[in-house]
Amino acid sequence: MIDLKGKCVGVVGYSRSGRAVARRVLLEGGCVRISDRSRDARLLEELKGLGWEHETGGNTESFLSSCDLIVLSPGVDGTKSPFRELKAKGIPLVSEIEFAYPRISGKIIGITGSNGKSTVTTLIHHLLTSAGRTAHLTGNIGFPLTDTLGEAREFWVVELSSFQLEETVDFHPWGSLLLNLTPDHLDRYPSVEEYIQAKLRIFQNQGSRDWAVLNRDDPRVLQEGMKVRAEKLLFSRVGEADASVSQGWVLWRGERVLPVAEIPLLGVHNLENVLASLAAGIACGLTLGEIRDGVRSFKGLEHRTEPCGEIEGRLFINDSKATNLDSTLKALESFDRPLMLILGGKDKGGEFSVLNSLLKSKARAVILLGAASDKIDGQIDPGVLRYRASSMAEAVRIGYRRGERGDVVLLAPGCASFDMYSNFEERGRDFKAQVSLLAEEVKNG
Numbered sequence: 001m002i003d004l005k006g007k008c009v010g011v012v013g014y015s016r017s018g019r020a021v022a023r024r025v026l027l028e029g030g031c032v033r034i035s036d037r038s039r040d041a042r043l044l045e046e047l048k049g050l051g052w053e054h055e056t057g058g059n060t061e062s063f064l065s066s067c068d069l070i071v072l073s074p075g076v077d078g079t080k081s082p083f084r085e086l087k088a089k090g091i092p093l094v095s096e097i098e099f100a101y102p103r104i105s106g107k108i109i110g111i112t113g114s115n116g117k118s119t120v121t122t123l124i125h126h127l128l129t130s131a132g133r134t135a136h137l138t139g140n141i142g143f144p145l146t147d148t149l150g151e152a153r154e155f156w157v158v159e160l161s162s163f164q165l166e167e168t169v170d171f172h173p174w175g176s177l178l179l180n181l182t183p184d185h186l187d188r189y190p191s192v193e194e195y196i197q198a199k200l201r202i203f204q205n206q207g208s209r210d211w212a213v214l215n216r217d218d219p220r221v222l223q224e225g226m227k228v229r230a231e232k233l234l235f236s237r238v239g240e241a242d243a244s245v246s247q248g249w250v251l252w253r254g255e256r257v258l259p260v261a262e263i264p265l266l267g268v269h270n271l272e273n274v275l276a277s278l279a280a281g282i283a284c285g286l287t288l289g290e291i292r293d294g295v296r297s298f299k300g301l302e303h304r305t306e307p308c309g310e311i312e313g314r315l316f317i318n319d320s321k322a323t324n325l326d327s328t329l330k331a332l333e334s335f336d337r338p339l340m341l342i343l344g345g346k347d348k349g350g351e352f353s354v355l356n357s358l359l360k361s362k363a364r365a366v367i368l369l370g371a372a373s374d375k376i377d378g379q380i381d382p383g384v385l386r387y388r389a390s391s392m393a394e395a396v397r398i399g400y401r402r403g404e405r406g407d408v409v410l411l412a413p414g415c416a417s418f419d420m421y422s423n424f425e426e427r428g429r430d431f432k433a434q435v436s437l438l439a440e441e442v443k444n445g
Contacts, residue, residue, distance in 0.1 A: 001102035002069055002092070004030035010064045011035070012083075013073025014043065017096040020144035021071045022052075024100075033067060035059045061085050068092075071099045074140070074163040077188060095167035097160065100145040102170065106136075106153050109280060110171075112160040112202050113179030113215075115327045116273045117141075119265075119301055120179060121159040123277040124284075127294035128155055131286050140164060155284065162198035163188075172205035175283055176230065177213040177276055181220045182326035186349030196220065206230040213279040215272070216241045233283060235275035237268065242282075243275040252278060258292045265298070266305040266317075267334030303428035305334060309435045311442055313405030314340075316396070316435045320428030322412040325350040331412035332358040338407045339363045340399040342389075344370035345415030345427070352379040352414065359384045365402055367395045371419035392420075392427070396434040400442075 009025045011018045014036045022032045034047055034054040047054040055063045061082035064070055070086060070093045072078050078093055087093055101108070111121045118141050125137040136148040139158035148156065158173070162185060165171075181196055189195040203212060207229050214225035216236040225232060235243035242253055250257045250271075263274055274295055281291045300306065303320040310316070319331045323345075332339065332355070341363050343352075352375065359366065365385040368376055373388060380386070387402065389395035399409035417427040 004028040004069075006030065007068040008033060008066060010067035010070040011073075012059055012064070012070060012076050013037075014047070015073055015075070016142070017144040017146065018071075018073045020146035021096055021099055024103075024146050024149065033063065035063055059083075065089065065091070069094070071096055072167055074161060078167050093167055094169065095164050097139070097145055097158070097164045098168045098171050100149060101168075101172070103149050104145075104156055106156050107175070107284075108156045108158060108173040109175040109177070109284070110139075110158050110160050110173035110202050111177045111179070112162070112165065112199050113177070113221075114182040114184045114199075114324060115330065116179045116269060116276070117159045117161075118321065119270065119273045119304055120177060120276050120280075121157055122301055123273060123295070123298055124280050125157040126298050127277060127281045127286060127291055128157070128284060130294045130297060131290040133284070133286075160202060162195055165201040166198050168201055168204075170205065171201075173202065173210070175211050175213070175280060176202045176206060176228075177280060178202065178215065178221050178225060179272070179276055180215055180218045180326070181224075182324070183350060184324040184326070184348065187347070196224075200224055203228045203230070211283045213276050213283070215276070217272075231283075233279040235272070235279050237272050237275065241275075243278045245271065245275070250274060250278065252282060252288060255288065257288050258295060262296055264296065265300050266307075267330060269330035269334070270300075270305070303425060305331060306428070308432045309439055311400060311435070311439050313407075314400055314403050315408045316399075316431075317408055317410045317412075318428045318431050319410060319412040320417070320424045320431060322414060323416050323424055324348060325352065325354055325414045328355060328412045328414035329358060331410060332362055335362070335408050335410070338404070340365055340367060340403040340407055340409045342367045342369055342392075342395045342399065342409070342411045342431075343414055344368050344372045344376055345413045345417050346370065346419040347372040347375055348416055350414065352376045353381075355414070356381040356384070364404070364407060367398050369395045369413070369420075370415065372415050392430045393434045393437070396431065396438055400438055 007030045039057045128135040134153040135155035140161040141159040183192045210230035212228045212230040213233045215221045216234040234241040306318040369389045411431045417424045421427040
């Protein structure tokens with residue numbers, strides 16, 4: 001760990017993780033230089049008021065080259081200029097996760113994968129805390145790891161994106177979970193393989209005293225997981241594994257844990273999330289009874305297959321967190337009722353044709369929304385009925401008016417939100433707000 005006293009630390013990206021790093025650097029006696037690509041006038045005023053050296057509107061080599069250490073926020077690509085040149089000069093560049101790691105004294109449980117990370121991270125944290133253990137909930141879920149350093153806990157439960165894992169060197173979780181691997185973030189990575197290699201960095205420092213939870217149903221996860229030096233714990237929804245399902249029961253090594261029907265979450269993907277969390281809970285020393293009680297009392301997460309109202313027999317579901325196509329596929333698989341699917345946003349480089357089989361069998365219609373509408377229109381099957389909407393308000397009302405009693409109006413966009421919203425949470429909140437407004441309109445005639 002670098003002693004920060006008297007050192008200059010470049011903080012690239014002054015959002016939640018960047019702010020947390022800056023606070024920590026100052027606490028440890030260092031100084032900060034803030035570099036942010038934003039041209040937002042409010043950010044500039046804030047930085048001027050703090051009196052720190054800063055640049056906005058871009059990241060430049062000249063501004064950062066005098067730093068002793070550079071910490072990159074998750075949205076910053078360390079392979080691009082000027083970071084490539086700064087690395088060549090021998091200046092250490094690390095992620096916020098790598099920066100915080102050596103300052104943690106508890107057991108780190110890292111969760112990554114293309115889908116399900118937030119639910120599994122939150123569920124593991126819930127299992128631990130409901131059983132009386134102390135644990136931080138942190139990472140990509142919205143709470144920077146660096147912000148947790150002031151309070152000791154037994155466990156740090158950390159959601160890890162591929163971006164956060166990119167610039168890790170010494171980061172060493174005691175427990176790791178790799179939930180699945182499907183194409184994502186191809187607007188950032190040159191290939192699927194480079195995206196996968198970033199995910200696999202979670203295992204790079206694990207040894208025989210550590211453990212790794214792996215999805216046996218995902219061929220690439222299983223292939224890569226067999227190379228891991230840690231103890232391997234497998235979960236499977238369809239076959240034999242440490243955590244598995246048989247005859248309507250969740251099992252741990254053949255012993256019944258709880259009926260599948262008692263899981264308070266929608267969708268087969270959430271059954272997989274429970275299986276992964278079960279394996280992690282066992283590895284953390286929880287009893288089957290503690291895990292059973294924790295699963296039963298888990299409320300789920302906002303924006304993840306979240307029911308948000310029923311109007312004239314149409315059920316509205318908010319799955320705004322479905323920001324890639326595999327998430328959308330899993331959402332489609334979760335319902336046996338006809339679907340009015342709201343699809344679209346900022347394209348991440350996926351092929352929307354992968355949805356065609358389920359769209360033809362399950363969707364009454366697709367409602368196209370956002371910047372990717374033209375691309376989606378050209379890639380989904382011509383036989384699938386589609387409508388276009390210019391706003392979430394219009395999309396919700398098309399779902400209601402063109403749908404029928406018994407249908408599900410499902411927001412599972414398969415895209416990022418940044419064409420119309422600041423984040424997927426804002427998109428999900430808008431969907432819920434429009435459902436509430438529509439309910440009032442229908443009620444009042």
